Amino acid sequence: MARILVIEDEPSIRRVLVKILSEENDSYIVEEAEDGQKGLEAIKKDDFDLVLCDIKMPKLDGVEVLETVRKIKPEIPFIMISGHGDLDTAVNTMRLGAFDYISKPPDLNRLLTTVRNALDRKELVVENKILKKKVSKNYEMIGDSKEIHMVKDIIEKVAPTDARVLITGSNGTGKELVAHWIHEKSERSSYPMIEVNCAAIPSELIESELFGHVKGAFTSAVKDRAGKFEAAQNGTIFLDEIGDMSLSAQAKVLRALQENKISRVGSDKDIKVDVRVVAATNKDLKKEISEGRFREDLYHRLAVILIKVPSLNERREDIPLLINYFAKKIAEEHGSSAKIFSKKAVSLLQGYDWTGNIRELRNVVERLIILGGSEVTEENVKMFASK
Numbered sequence: 001m002a003r004i005l006v007i008e009d010e011p012s013i014r015r016v017l018v019k020i021l022s023e024e025n026d027s028y029i030v031e032e033a034e035d036g037q038k039g040l041e042a043i044k045k046d047d048f049d050l051v052l053c054d055i056k057m058p059k060l061d062g063v064e065v066l067e068t069v070r071k072i073k074p075e076i077p078f079i080m081i082s083g084h085g086d087l088d089t090a091v092n093t094m095r096l097g098a099f100d101y102i103s104k105p106p107d108l109n110r111l112l113t114t115v116r117n118a119l120d121r122k123e124l125v126v127e128n129k130i131l132k133k134k135v136s137k138n139y140e141m142i143g144d145s146k147e148i149h150m151v152k153d154i155i156e157k158v159a160p161t162d163a164r165v166l167i168t169g170s171n172g173t174g175k176e177l178v179a180h181w182i183h184e185k186s187e188r189s190s191y192p193m194i195e196v197n198c199a200a201i202p203s204e205l206i207e208s209e210l211f212g213h214v215k216g217a218f219t220s221a222v223k224d225r226a227g228k229f230e231a232a233q234n235g236t237i238f239l240d241e242i243g244d245m246s247l248s249a250q251a252k253v254l255r256a257l258q259e260n261k262i263s264r265v266g267s268d269k270d271i272k273v274d275v276r277v278v279a280a281t282n283k284d285l286k287k288e289i290s291e292g293r294f295r296e297d298l299y300h301r302l303a304v305i306l307i308k309v310p311s312l313n314e315r316r317e318d319i320p321l322l323i324n325y326f327a328k329k330i331a332e333e334h335g336s337s338a339k340i341f342s343k344k345a346v347s348l349l350q351g352y353d354w355t356g357n358i359r360e361l362r363n364v365v366e367r368l369i370i371l372g373g374s375e376v377t378e379e380n381v382k383m384f385a386s387k
């Protein structure tokens, strides 16, 4: 299905274009606008795969429409329609990002070929964007230590089962990464993995976030809304920082785990959910239980399998590998060649106490690459990385 918008003020030409395109291919949905202003409004409101746009029009001309859309929806290809007097302008619009132009009266074959090419390219651009997004989130798990191999082994064993998993470990040790792999290596991987950071959501909103709500359930509930459990249907929900969840939300999560049912806030209708729960925390939940902040029954439901992710300080031999890996990644991101870290620089970094946190290690590597010289030396580390 391809949605095409024809913006043209001359009714006869507009009609011809709409007719030709609609008859050419059943999967073309063709809409029309009679001037630049209306065209722009339609593009803002809806998603189009292609726009055919006249150049000379009242109110807003084609060049202005093109320039505005390039800023808000740059992926939409434009084919400009030029009359006798504006061929030069048409050629110039290609510099502004138009895909192509056709002259009036439109030549049927040329029009249809250009439309097909433009739609093909649009698909490619969108695919590339999705691909880039996937690649940019990095899920490689670097490390050759006994400790990280143990974690990988457990993931392999546990992922294909439906067992709930509680992942523990201090900040930035890779808990989210572990959760990601559990989902990816499970049969649920073609369904969504929905992540909820329980610490980032105010306690009065967490229930609605997880379970959704019905219109009128509270002041700002202006319409029915599904929650994350429903969004994760057939997939995995990752409850990050579960140790920060309010007791009343914990009670509801417990019910969801016991009965595989949830109800939206403000409704007593049950909704069946088939969702695997993976949770993570950097808190000592046993301590939280003894102090009355975490439900023991929920703990036992969640911690069917426990994975403790070791801090980098417990597997310092992985630090040089990580430095190397981050140096390459960062160079790629900056479009430069990877900087060499001298042996002394690496061993100094390896010895620091704060390097338990992988995120922090990455930040320091980035800082050293930006601020250090062509080679990262012991002196650079002392200057830019010590805490």
Ligand SMILES: Nc1ncnc2c1ncn2[C@@H]1O[C@H](COP(=O)(O)OP(=O)(O)OP(=O)(O)O)[C@@H](O)[C@H]1O
Pocket: 138, 139, 140, 141, 142, 143, 169, 170, 171, 172, 173, 174, 175, 176, 177, 178, 240, 282, 358, 359
């Ligand atoms: N073994 C690893 N190899 C490469 N990168 C890793 C590894 N472990 C973690 N990272 C990276 O380190 C960063 C922190 O990891 P992650 O977010 O999984 O940690 P976390 O324990 O969930 O953190 P927090 O406690 O702050 O939520 C991420 O960018 C992640 O990709």
